[in-house]
Amino acid sequence: MLTITKEFHFSASHVLDRLPAWHPCARMHGHNYVVVLELSAPREALTEAGFVRDYRELDAFKQWMDDTLDHRHLNEAMGGGTSPSAENLAVWIFELWCDRLPELTAVRVSETPKTWATYRPDHRRT
Template structure:
C-alpha cells in the first residue's frame, strides 16, 4: 500500500457551545488550523510514479480558501465547529468532490487547531 499526504492551512475563529461557564473555548477565539489529507492506493502507481499528482488536491485548497479562511466557523458548519466535526466535514468533502483515479481513496483527514492537538476522521481508523 502507498500513502501520501498534503497539508493545508487557514485562519479562522469560532466559539464552542455547551461548555461550562468560564471555559476559554466558550468565548470567541481564533486558531491557525492545519488540515492534512491522506490518500492511499493498494494498486500500482500512476506515471511517473505517483499515487496521484498533488495538483489533484487543488480544488480542496480552493474550497478551504473560499469558505473557511478568515471566517467565523460557527457560521460555516451545521455542527459545533470542533476539530472532530471539521475533520469529518473535510473528509466527506474530499470523498465527494476530488476526482481520484481508481484505486486511490481518501484514507483520513487530520485537523489541528494548535501544534500539539489534532483530531482524525476516516471510516477505517482503528
C-alpha cells in the same frame, strides 16, 4: 498500500458553545488551523506516472478551503447545528471531499502545534 499527505493552512474563529460558560473555548476565539489530507492506494492502482494522485490535483481543495474556511467563523461556515470542534471539522471535511477524492483515507486537523484530531473511517463507502 501507498499513502501520500498534503498539508494546508487557514485561520478562522469559532465558539464551542456546548461547553460550560466558564470554559475558555466557550468564548469566541481563533486558531491558525492545519489540515492534512491523507490519500492511499494499492501499488497496482498508481497512476501511469506512479502517483497515488498528482499533488497538483489538490489545488481545488486549497481553493475551496480558502473560499470557505479561511478568515471565517466556523460556526457559520460549517452550518448550524454542528459544534466546530477539530474532531467535527475533520469529519465534515472528509465527508465533503471523499467523493471528489476517492483515495482520501483520513483528514487530520490541528488547532495548535500540540493538538491533532484525525478522522479515518473504518471503511470507505462504495
